[in-house]
Amino acid sequence: MMENSPQKISEEVYEFGGQLIPKSEVRDYIARIEEAMKDGVEIDIPVNHHFSHGVYAREMVVPKGVLLVGKIHKFKNLNIMSKGEISVLSIDGCVKMQAPFTFVGSPGSKRLFYMHEDTVWTTIHGTSETDLEKIESEFIAKNYEELLSHEEKNLITAEVKPWLG
Numbered sequence: 001m002m003e004n005s006p007q008k009i010s011e012e013v014y015e016f017g018g019q020l021i022p023k024s025e026v027r028d029y030i031a032r033i034e035e036a037m038k039d040g041v042e043i044d045i046p047v048n049h050h051f052s053h054g055v056y057a058r059e060m061v062v063p064k065g066v067l068l069v070g071k072i073h074k075f076k077n078l079n080i081m082s083k084g085e086i087s088v089l090s091i092d093g094c095v096k097m098q099a100p101f102t103f104v105g106s107p108g109s110k111r112l113f114y115m116h117e118d119t120v121w122t123t124i125h126g127t128s129e130t131d132l133e134k135i136e137s138e139f140i141a142k143n144y145e146e147l148l149s150h151e152e153k154n155l156i157t158a159e160v161k162p163w164l165g
Contacts, residue, residue, distance in 0.1 A: 023091040023108075026089065026090070026091050027091065027110065027144065029089075030069060030089065030090075030110055030111075030112045033067075033069065033112055034069040034112075037067065037069065043063075043066065045060055045061070045062055045066070045068070046060070046061045047059065047060050048060075048061075049132065051130050053128075054126055054127070054128050055124060055125075055126060055127075056124070056125045056126075056127050056129070056130075056135055057122050057123070057124045057125075058122065058123045058124075058125075059120065059121070059122040060119075060121045060122075061118075061119075061120055062084075062113070062115050062118070062119045062120075062121065063115065063118055064084075064115050064116065064117050064118050064119075065115060066113075066114075066115045067112070067113070067114050067115075068112075068113040068114075068115070069110070069111070069112050069113075070109075070110055070111040070112075070113065071110065071140045071141075072108065072109070072110045072140060072141040072142075072143070072144065072146075072147055073105060073106075073107060073108070073109050073110075073123075073139060073140065073141075074107060074108075074138075074139055074140065074141050074147060075107050075125075076104050076105065076106065076107055077104070077105045077123050077124065077125055077139070078103075078104055078105075078124040079102065079103055079104070079105050079121070079122070079123050079124070080100075080101075080102045080121075080122045080124070081097055081099045081100065081101040081119060081121050081122075082099055082100055082120045082121075083099045083117075083118065083119060083120040084098075084099050084115060084116070084117040084118055084119025084120060084121075085097065085098045085099070085115075085116040085117045086113050086114060086115050086116060086117075086119050086121075087113070087114045088112070088113055088114075089111065089112040090105070090106075090109045090110065090111040090112070091106060091108060091109050091110075092105065092106050092109060096116075099119070099120075105123075108144075108147055125139050127139070
């Protein structure tokens with residue numbers, strides 16, 4: 001189930017309920033909420049790590065009523081909600097999801113979650129690495145400046161093509 005799905009107007013703007021909202025405003029809003037949450041009560045959210053041939057899955061079990069801010073992902077990633085019902089705000093839009101639900105998250109996404117029910121959420125990355133710190137360094141940006149640096153480096157690499165004369 002997916003409600004309130006936004007219309008993508010361009011790479012940097014979405015339409016929400018008739019209003020055009022730049023991705024940068026969504027990012028700023030999520031950052032303000034994350035900052036305000038630092039004064040609140042922090043809870044321990046169990047994380048299970050699963051490894052298979054070329055695949056790493058990070059599974060969280062999150063209780064009902066929790067407001068959670070995720071990390072900034074450098075690459076597209078596969079997300080599976082196998083249990084629960086949540087509302088999610090990200091640069092991809094604002095949606096209400098009910099399990100079972102699977103989608104591919106956009107690079108640069110940082111999500112704000114509200115758990116309407118106890119929820120099991122799994123993010124999957126393609127890697128043979130098993131060191132959690134190295135995985136986080138490869139797939140997660142510490143901030144948007146690091147993300148922009150990563151994107152610029154990839155753009156420059158992609159634009160450099162050998163000349164065959």
